[in-house]
Amino acid sequence: MTESKPIRVTVWSENRHEKRDELVARLYPDGMHGAVKAGIEENLGAAVEVRTATLDEPEHGLTEEVLANTDVLTWWGHMSHADVEDEIVERVHRHVLAGMGLIVLHSGHWSKIFTKLMGTSCTLRWRSEQDRELVWTVDPTHPIAKGIPHPIEIPQQEMYGEFFDIPTPEELVFISSFSGGEVFRSGCTFRRGHGKIFFFSPGDQDYPVYHHKDVRRVIANAVEWAITDRPERAVPELLRYETGDFFNGKSYQGANA
């Protein structure tokens, strides 16, 4: 790694619970995005440049320019998935396929961008009753597991349980258990186009999970992992290649050209 420029991270969040629910406002005085941002900075320091963007900003804070200058985007949403404009979802999708890293957090499992990337319902079983969550590492050599205790203990959490309707993860890094006995594939990687995606389930508006030291470390590790080692961002294209010429593809003119 001779890379010396800081990783440019955009932390996206709805920022609505924080304004309406006293409990959430008290747990996250700087917003949930503020806590996620602080956790990344706490671990990566000068190696990272973190900005935030929220739902009620123009274009949800995710303009073409912002995304073009984002190496890794983190996504938390919950009550307002439906309010995210389809056009912005398409834009984020295009940037992921072109090489932008994406970290989907907790209830982001049901966001438009995650279900679009997965192709499934992304449904699960749940309960919010102060279960203890234990997060076990099943891939101890994975960079995202670096320095993470085995298990992470989260004293109180919403329960997310199987069956989690996602494609089989390309790498399964963490499995959680809950005091009620449920299990969940809580840390999963996926690759789509030139983009690397990590889903991490711990984290909820009603619990102080984004202040948890180990949860923050996982998210920071994932930021480092999600960067695509490609020189430039480009959506994969369908191109025609003549026999013997492996490097000069020509644009497709359509099935009837």
Add this chain to the structure above:
Amino acid sequence: MTESKPIRVTVWSENRHEKRDELVARLYPDGMHGAVKAGIEENLGAAVEVRTATLDEPEHGLTEEVLANTDVLTWWGHMSHADVEDEIVERVHRHVLAGMGLIVLHSGHWSKIFTKLMGTSCTLRWRSEQDRELVWTVDPTHPIAKGIPHPIEIPQQEMYGEFFDIPTPEELVFISSFSGGEVFRSGCTFRRGHGKIFFFSPGDQDYPVYHHKDVRRVIANAVEWAITDRPERAVPELLRYETGDFFNGKSYQGANA
């Protein structure tokens, strides 16, 4: 397998090249769907009941009733992907997540239903210049490879080459080479929801590939493989489960309920 009821297969195809291009009409006098249907019947006989459906029928021949009575759907499209109604794509998607098997053939890689299930661009490199295609088995114990020569030799074919922008296949069954030197992951399985999906790339309107004995055998094997061993068709749902009650989920009332 004590199953004795025949597998209900619906072979879907655009059926447009056949009407416009003399070459295609000559290669496929019963339509490409006719050839795919014949290939499945030739291999599975009484174990299967095959119907066809095409783009220009009402609802593209894919009514709710047809899909509800289809165990496995095969899909071939090429010049008219854009003409497939979004509503029908949603319907097929829902049935796949609920447990209907899906076999996507050749240029179907760029269909709305396949890109929706994959979440990627599904682009590739290509050339149509009478390359010889060899289809090599890399998973010899897979049921779809049963009785298939290693390799399958296809004298003339369109070239499909890597990079093929799909999620990493859950199982990679076949890899093809072309005379020009390109390679392609030509037989791939995926699971989405309760549905099993097989992509198989050999087959093109300009070559008599769907009359090839081994290609037909692969498609027939895939039909047998794609059946979901679940008693009833059901889209996965997000449900709430109380502590200690693992079997009685309650419908989700929304994030603000």
Add this chain to the structure above:
Amino acid sequence: MTESKPIRVTVWSENRHEKRDELVARLYPDGMHGAVKAGIEENLGAAVEVRTATLDEPEHGLTEEVLANTDVLTWWGHMSHADVEDEIVERVHRHVLAGMGLIVLHSGHWSKIFTKLMGTSCTLRWRSEQDRELVWTVDPTHPIAKGIPHPIEIPQQEMYGEFFDIPTPEELVFISSFSGGEVFRSGCTFRRGHGKIFFFSPGDQDYPVYHHKDVRRVIANAVEWAITDRPERAVPELLRYETGDFFNGKSYQGANA
């Protein structure tokens, strides 16, 4: 599936605890192998022919002839892994690579044959304290999960927990949780050579787990799954193929020939 010949299963077990430990003898009056055999027959009836073989028989009951006539072998061992002769392990290994199915049960994780096939230490964390085990299905369309409740409830069990040092399973079918909070990848498939392997962790000499209806169903499903769809048993060989001749390999004569 037009297969009509019964599947030939050999259930292998140490059969030593049963002779020494009163508790085990009481739980398994016909031996643990007897219980596993009964469970397979209960589910598959006439579709299966089950014999047993145990450690203290000549050649551990696993002669060349027995293995050549075994479609699927199940393996349970615990206190006497070291007493299994290396020559017999090599023989079983050769038959697995040639296409014999293998189902490794519980403490068989530390058997010579399983560690040889995995290439890892196959270690794990454990405790024997009457934990409740819940076995959750994470691959609901897998044939081995057919008809299995979600979750299976096992009232008392030895705890097996992560990190389980195995290669990443090719398919992860089940994940277990224990009352103590641990999780375990309890149902995993692997392919080696032409052989299909399933590891299933529930089952212990000190608990009546092999009398559990659902555990028996899983093992029976695995028997059906583990059959290789190849016409004849053959260990993969290194062969030389001349250019243009894809089907007639010549035996390798060594690096210095």
Add this chain to the structure above:
Amino acid sequence: MTESKPIRVTVWSENRHEKRDELVARLYPDGMHGAVKAGIEENLGAAVEVRTATLDEPEHGLTEEVLANTDVLTWWGHMSHADVEDEIVERVHRHVLAGMGLIVLHSGHWSKIFTKLMGTSCTLRWRSEQDRELVWTVDPTHPIAKGIPHPIEIPQQEMYGEFFDIPTPEELVFISSFSGGEVFRSGCTFRRGHGKIFFFSPGDQDYPVYHHKDVRRVIANAVEWAITDRPERAVPELLRYETGDFFNGKSYQGANA
């Protein structure tokens, strides 16, 4: 990556063809190990410290001390696999499980250490007839593919073809084609214990492949990738954990303790 200490690489090779075969001596005047070493240094410079070790040194140059001070070991062998002492193979195996990276090159596919880690026969089809090899990237975001042309063109090479009897790779990075039409999974990752393993097939004593710029870059990328992000080297152990104590395992005393 704040790691500043150089990566300690040991390049192991038989170094026997070089002494006997004039062609090999001419292609590799510093030995094949010399060429592999130079290729790693050319790409990683001061970030790496490379030593070599060969078969005819005492303990094959792989003493406990050498391995304890090796972050990544590369392995090339061909005519003398059988001469590698089993005790040394056990030692290397133990270090891989404990966290040492391993890169297996070309005919190393049939080495004792690779077959032990894979659990399969590691056989393949082959021919040595100046085929052109093209190495295609199918996982373009993988760190090992960083900066690699698509495809790599190798003018003359031994042919290695499928079926390659290995476990399904955890990540398939490269697929090769040969002028004769064969394909091969030529770049594969595996994890065993705490060790990361990369198999890369290009490279042969009779062709100058280890002087090829892109082949060298792949090996250097793999060196960077194969380092395990764990603080200390440790073979996974079977330990007993009391209920509620997740962090203090006790050594296993045996099944009869």
